[in-house]
Amino acid sequence: MNLSAILPPSRTRTEARALPRTLANSLLVACQERPFKRLTGWRGMAPCIGGRGWTCRLAAHPGIYGVSVTDAQDTATGPTARLTLHYFPTPDEDILERMPLAAVLAATQPEYPAAVREFASWPDGAQCFAIASVNLALADNDAALGLSLMAVEHSRVIAEDGVPLPDGDGWLVAPGDAEVDLAERELAMPLFETLAAALSLSLGERPTLFTRTERMEPGRETMTPDGRRFRTMDATIVTDSIVWGDATRLPAEDLCADARSIAHGGPDGELPEDVHKALWWTTHDLAALERAGEHAAAFDMRPRLVVLSGFLGAGKTTFLNQLLEYHASRDEMVAIIQNEIGQTGVDGKLLEGDDSIVELDEGCVCCTLAGSLARGIERLTASFHPEVIVLEATGLANPFNLLDEIGALRHLVRFDSVTTLVDADNAARILDDCDIARNQVRAADILVLNKCDLVDDATRAAIIRRIRELNARAPLVETSHAQVNPALLYDTDPVQIAPSGLLPNMPEQHHGSHADEGFISTRFGFAAPLNRARLVEALVSCPPEVFRIKGILRFADSEEPEVLQYVGGRFELSRLGGAFDDEPFLVAIGRPCDLSVLSALSDTCEGDAA
Numbered sequence: 001m002n003l004s005a006i007l008p009p010s011r012t013r014t015e016a017r018a019l020p021r022t023l024a025n026s027l028l029v030a031c032q033e034r035p036f037k038r039l040t041g042w043r044g045m046a047p048c049i050g051g052r053g054w055t056c057r058l059a060a061h062p063g064i065y066g067v068s069v070t071d072a073q074d075t076a077t078g079p080t081a082r083l084t085l086h087y088f089p090t091p092d093e094d095i096l097e098r099m100p101l102a103a104v105l106a107a108t109q110p111e112y113p114a115a116v117r118e119f120a121s122w123p124d125g126a127q128c129f130a131i132a133s134v135n136l137a138l139a140d141n142d143a144a145l146g147l148s149l150m151a152v153e154h155s156r157v158i159a160e161d162g163v164p165l166p167d168g169d170g171w172l173v174a175p176g177d178a179e180v181d182l183a184e185r186e187l188a189m190p191l192f193e194t195l196a197a198a199l200s201l202s203l204g205e206r207p208t209l210f211t212r213t214e215r216m217e218p219g220r221e222t223m224t225p226d227g228r229r230f231r232t233m234d235a236t237i238v239t240d241s242i243v244w245g246d247a248t249r250l251p252a253e254d255l256c257a258d259a260r261s262i263a264h265g266g267p268d269g270e271l272p273e274d275v276h277k278a279l280w281w282t283t284h285d286l287a288a289l290e291r292a293g294e295h296a297a298a299f300d301m302r303p304r305l306v307v308l309s310g311f312l313g314a315g316k317t318t319f320l321n322q323l324l325e326y327h328a329s330r331d332e333m334v335a336i337i338q339n340e341i342g343q344t345g346v347d348g349k350l351l352e353g354d355d356s357i358v359e360l361d362e363g364c365v366c367c368t369l370a371g372s373l374a375r376g377i378e379r380l381t382a383s384f385h386p387e388v389i390v391l392e393a394t395g396l397a398n399p400f401n402l403l404d405e406i407g408a409l410r411h412l413v414r415f416d417s418v419t420t421l422v423d424a425d426n427a428a429r430i431l432d433d434c435d436i437a438r439n440q441v442r443a444a445d446i447l448v449l450n451k452c453d454l455v456d457d458a459t460r461a462a463i464i465r466r467i468r469e470l471n472a473r474a475p476l477v478e479t480s481h482a483q484v485n486p487a488l489l490y491d492t493d494p495v496q497i498a499p500s501g502l503l504p505n506m507p508e509q510h511h512g513s514h515a516d517e518g519f520i521s522t523r524f525g526f527a528a529p530l531n532r533a534r535l536v537e538a539l540v541s542c543p544p545e546v547f548r549i550k551g552i553l554r555f556a557d558s559e560e561p562e563v564l565q566y567v568g569g570r571f572e573l574s575r576l577g578g579a580f581d582d583e584p585f586l587v588a589i590g591r592p593c594d595l596s597v598l599s600a601l602s603d604t605c606e607g608d609a610a
Contacts, residue, residue, distance in 0.1 A: 053120035310421030312395035
């Protein structure tokens with residue numbers, strides 16, 4: 001066994017406290033293989049402060065799993081460790097209603113998300129979320145490693161006298177109803193199977209032994225200090241144990257709690273159906289698993305492609321930064337192809353991780369730069385091997401014009417969706433005035449109505465009706481400051497794509513571009529720092545034909561460069577937060593108009609047709 005990959009290099013042979021880290025280490029090793037994450041539905045892991053546990057997410061459930069170290073001992077046959085598995089559901093998850101009342105109460109508190117992240121420092125509160133126990137045993141001389149899961153098949157606790165509401169007017173749990181009604185083993189199995197699959201991969205060999213035992217735990221009656229009776233029903237406790245290496249070197253009690261277990265010596269023996277198909281028999285050899293062809297999607301190395309659309313100033317870059325943070329928490333590499341019309345890109349300098357950003361400037365990706373898209377994808381894939389590529393199109397791009405190009409990229413990417421952001425504050429005017437904005441909504445697989453904090457309820461409802469007239473099929477999320485959990489948008493099954501194309505296909509119809517509607521961009525360069533008050537006066541005086549202004553500027557009253565964002569008369573200046581050695585500039589995008597208020601800020605001004 002290749003224990004060197006997962007055991008701490010500085011450990012002593014019988015150092016039990018080092019043993020629990022083998023599970024976390026095996027996950028880190030396994031997650032370097034993209035197929036492993038797809039096979040198991042892995043969504044990321046984070047350590048707790050103090051090293052006493054970690055949290056992780058799996059696709060099987062929307063909540064968060066927690067693993068905490070309960071005990072570790074050195075024995076005559078080798079070190080052993082016991083860990084507790086927890087499950088922390090989301091507050092709106094149905095499974096929460098089947099958990100203890102203490103868990104329901106904890107999940108409704110404002111501090112619940114923060115407490116979950118550091119649950120290992122919250123033992124009393126976390127106990128009501130415990131679902132199973134995991135035992136880990138390492139034989140002397142590292143001859144064998146054993147992993148076992150002990151969990152109740154189904155926990156059921158009856159509140160004989162009920163649980164009244166705090167004010168006494170009604171019931172939290174009616175007399176005779178179940179306070180707890182939870183299939184704990186079923187809930188714990190996705191994590192246990194992921195841990196076992198990670199060990200097989202990191203050890204480089206398949207298990208040599210599997211055992212399953214069952215025992216009955218008789219019910220009992222308890223009473224609270226105030227005299228209310230609870231009855232725990234009879235329950236079956238199941239223990240599954242897996243061994244890698246020489247199983248004879250591990251005592252029976254280290255494998256399972258019942259010596260009457262029936263051992264199975266490999267995946268070809270008489271195994272239960274769920275065990276026979278378990279991934280941990282095969283993840284030690286991913287190449288062979290790929291050749292078997294049963295999990296072809298997991299071995300598709302093409303990155304997913306998300307097209308991010310939305311009219312000028314809708315909040316795409318803000319949304320994209322949150323998307324980057326989300327995928328980083330899942331140990332996923334995201335690369336970005338960012339397109340701006342003008343000669344100088346702004347948004348690429350506002351994104352985190354800009355080494356993995358390709359900027360396609362001096363044209364629109366839906367018009368003059370269509371061929372550059374394939375080259376940009378090839379460059380990013382070769383350099384970074386991303387799992388997701390986001391194409392952030394210019395705010396004046398018509399997604400329908402990407403149809404032919406994306407269809408020709410199937411050998412490079414797996415299309416995910418067109419995600420379109422809509423600016424609630426300016427949507428009514430833009431959707432009435434601009435066919436490109438309407439097409440951005442029509443083409444969307446996912447719609448995000450942003451800046452909802454800037455409009456009243458009646459205006460927002462009217463905008464939603466207008467959007468639904470254009471696109472009734474796409475899910476719509478309402479948000480402010482582009483703050484939305486990307487898991488709500490992208491953790492579902494991929495959009496089903498018709499064989500004829502990757503986007504709604506209208507081959508006989510001409511799809512308009514920004515040039516058809518007369519949009520241009522004009523760049524202003526500034527050799528000297530600007531006067532802040534004069535800039536504000538100029539922005540307030542901008543004609544309504546200017547939809548968007550953005551740029552990076554220097555001011556006479558500050559040494560730090562600042563970012564300007566202007567949309568529909570509303571503007572904001574903020575610190576760049578990094579070095580900027582190029583010439584300060586502004587890019588104004590809109591229909592032709594008198595821009596003398598901006599050109600007066602500098603002697604240098606150059607315009608380019610979009």
